[in-house]
Amino acid sequence: MAASGQDALLRVEHLSMRFGGLTAIGDLSFTAARNDITAIIGPNGAGKTTVFNCLTGFYKPTEGSVILTHEDGKQFLLERMDDFRISQQAKVARTFQNIRLFAGMTVLENLMVAQHNTLMRASGFTVTGIFNSPTYARANREAIEFSEHWLEKAGLVDRADDAAGELPYGDQRRLEIARAMCTKPVLLCLDEPAAGLNPRESEDLNGLLLNIRNEQKIAILLIEHDMSVVMGISDHIVVLDYGVKISDGSPAEIRSDPAVIRAYLGVEDEEEAEVVVERAVAAVAKKPAGKKVAAKKPPARKKGGRK
Amino acid sequence: MAAAPKSNDVKTEARPLEAAAIAKDVLFTAILAFIILGPILGLKTFAISGSLALEQRWGLVAVFAAIAAAGRLAYHLLVWQKPQARPSKAASASFLPAISFGKYLVPVVLILAIALPFLPGVDRRVVDLAILILTYIMLGWGLNIVVGLAGLLDLGYVAFYAVGAYAYALLATIYLPAWFGDGIVPWAFFITLPIAGILAALWGVILGFPVLRLRGDYLAIVTLAFGEIVRVILINWSDFTGGPAGIGGIPRPSFFGLPFTDGEGGFAAFFGLDFKPIHRIIFLYYVILVLALLTNFVTMRLRRLPVGRAWEALREDEIACRSLGINTTSTKLTAFAIGAMFAGFAGSFFATRQGFVSPESFVFLESFIILAVVVLGGLGSQIGVVIAAIVIIGAFEVFRELNFLKAVMPAGFDPVQYRMLAVGAALVLIMRWKPRGFVTRREPSVVLKEKKAISTDLVAEGHG
Amino acid sequence: MEYFLQQLINGITLGSIYGLIAIGYTMVYGIIGMINFAHGDVFMVGGFVSLIAIVALGVTGGSGFFPIILALVLVVFIAMIIASAYNWTIERVAYRPLRGSFRLAPLISAIGMSIVLQEFVRIAQDGRPKPLQPIVTGGYEIMSREAAQGEFIVRLSNMQIFIIITTLILMAVFTAVITRTSLGRAQRSCEQDMKMASLLGIDINRTISITFIMGAALAAVAGLMFFLYYGVTDFYVGFLAGIKAFTAAVLGGIGSIPGAMIGGLIIGLIEVFWSAYFSIEYKDVAAFAMLAAVLIFLPQGILGKPEIEKV
Ligand SMILES: Nc1ncnc2c1ncn2[C@@H]1O[C@H](COP(=O)(O)OP(=O)(O)OP(=O)(O)O)[C@@H](O)[C@H]1O
């Protein structure tokens, strides 16, 4: 359900992002509620990733504001913060569409890097840590335990000491999510986590996502092309097309919104659109969850973690 | 002649060529070598009564062209015809077979290093050479933090070495005596060492700050420019730095207050030894050994701390780092600062060992040699730096030993003249053979169950 | 005013030379994304070969107009061919085997090559600076003024005319080659996407080799002009000139040939004016500081567009 103003963890207001003449996002507003999974969907190039980049400080939006409110009432204006402070202070974590792991470091090291700020404090900003002070030794142990905890959830304990770049693609996706979770976020942004996964890997991923959703009290923003995943697990969906929001609501509402189907299937004619909508709705309703009703083919698998 | 082509793309499949094709290729090599060497080697200009004249040396050109052709032919016959003999990609994985080997290697090398001055047959020249190698090992380890761990390409590292050297030179000759009287001079080295390190680190931050946004080759060339700026200032700011002549009369180190002099109050007299000049050299050797080991120890420790891991993560993927809340600015600056600090220490040592400093010691070539030590060793590898420093500095030294060649070669032949040429060419060839350096294993900084080395083929080279 | 005009002329002359060297950097960087560190030394080799050819041909300042022009054309050709052979070989030996490998390896290899060239020339030609009596002499007085110290004359020497005209001709020819021929098209497509270009049947190795040859040919001309202009050369001139030319290439926008020329002019003017009005000792500091400033504040160059890094 669309969050009421009070309960919203994240409020995006009149967000615009232009690259030269190209408007990647135009006047976008939506909210994301605490403990909800909010999906952002839309055709290729709709501006979904750009929204994430604006939220996490990698792009400075041309206009608009992004407000994040913690449970204790503390507010952060994300569009004004440096990217690393958004993770450090506002507690927003993310994954990347083309996985960005530290490929030459081990799986465990990847998760330890994610706990950098905690460990940095414990090591007295290196000054006491270099003498292996008891505080640091303890914090280090705890960090390893916390990493192990997430490795278990992601099913990667056995690969803890392997280089992240050696992992199969599906494992890399889950590792990236585990790494993001190791920053202890209040908002987790996942950019096409299921893209390029085979059905088995996809299932493992769903398991991890559901686990996070059920056990962690955090909000999730999810970009996903796989409609079965989107319809199955999200509480609230925002649909983008050419950077503009064309629909916003619960999965049921989105399913029956002709504008959405039109955008996805590129149908011009109203009447024809209605037919298509009905068929699509029927199709979605019939298919059991877990099977793919992808509105478009997932993008070609990119070489994981390497540039 | 290294400038002649020795082979095609090594990576293309080895294919046995036909005799005619080989002959054609070898002929082409000979002609190309002739064109390249002809004018510059074959026609030597010399000044005669205010203008230039030419001396013809075509025989020399023919000899080198023949050598190039013969080399090419040998390559055809020995390397290309036996594709199975060529190491596959997997076989080139590591110079040191495994970590376990390294486990024994390190203590053995360490014990050898500690005992070196007292080993039989070790004379002053050997200790001097060992000091030189250790200086480069220390510089290599320092630069390894910046280039190997943080992935920031620094071609101006020698600037920090210069800062350390001039800091010691100026403080020990002018400022410390002026402020505290001459009594301080024997202690000057130990007082100045930390100051030099701090000053160099400060310079690391000052020079690091503007280049934070730069990456790759641009970062390399800006750091090169900074290194040259420091040198040009050292040359031209004569009032402060002594200009091109530099600063002389820098006090030699004392044994914690006991000077290495003959007679009363000296080191030898105090310990009841016969005075020998080599005492000072041996002391210097231990000073640089301790400094180098300190550098190594600190680096190894830092790798296991969050800063160290952040450096490596930065090298792997800067954007991912930022998404995990790592302040990349301060992470880069600490890498620059700590790397520079060790160069500052080494600079102080250099000044006290030489007794004199001048801008000539801090040219770009010096930065390049230190970088070559790091890259040749294998980025980020501490033991690799040791191997590479021994190989490169040792190679320089070998040319001094080639004096017997003077007997066979024409008059005026001096092998030392050729050492830079040979080292430059060797670097080109080694990069073809081992682009990732000698040690291509990375040790993880933290282990859950079982320590596995990571092939550096997976390790990113950093952005900057 | 007169003094200023004279410096302007000198600056444009020097800038033309830097611009010609810069084209070599910009083309190579554009196509394989690496700094050809040895390019400055190829320029130096070009200068030395010209020197040797001039001595071998026996031309002097008194040889008369047509013999001098004829000799210079011949010298330019020889220098171009030999410098091209150098750069071609460098690419084959030091860069091609490392293409697509670990990024630091080509850099070390390139600097190694630069050292090899410098040391080779130093050893083969005994390391002393080589002075030569001026060959292109004479010039025009453009303006003169009575000053307190005596008459100040603004001169435009024949040498400067020769340099500026040669540069203009070469620029025109090169721009035509790059924009009009299939070779230029192949080069531009390799710059955009090397893999795709190779899939479409473009011979990448050949295109890259030709790029190195073209860059070297221009650098050789620059080497000849630099040497004639200053009347002396040595094995080390390539280092500084190379760095300044690289600055010019970045300043103009890396990959852009007109940009390299504009950048070269700006660097030449800055150097000359800095020496004339501030201090000669620190003129290299000015060049290096300029380099740092350009890379830090204007990395996309004058003719490039700023980019937001895609995440
Ligand atoms: N840094 C940038 N510079 C210029 N244009 C950009 C930049 N980043 C994104 N764009 C443009 O903005 C538009 C939206 O891109 P975005 O990556 O947000 O799409 P998307 O919805 O994530 O698509 P996909 O499903 O393919 O991932 C595209 O046209 C893209 O080319």
Ligand SMILES: [Mg+2]
């Ligand atoms: Mg996207």
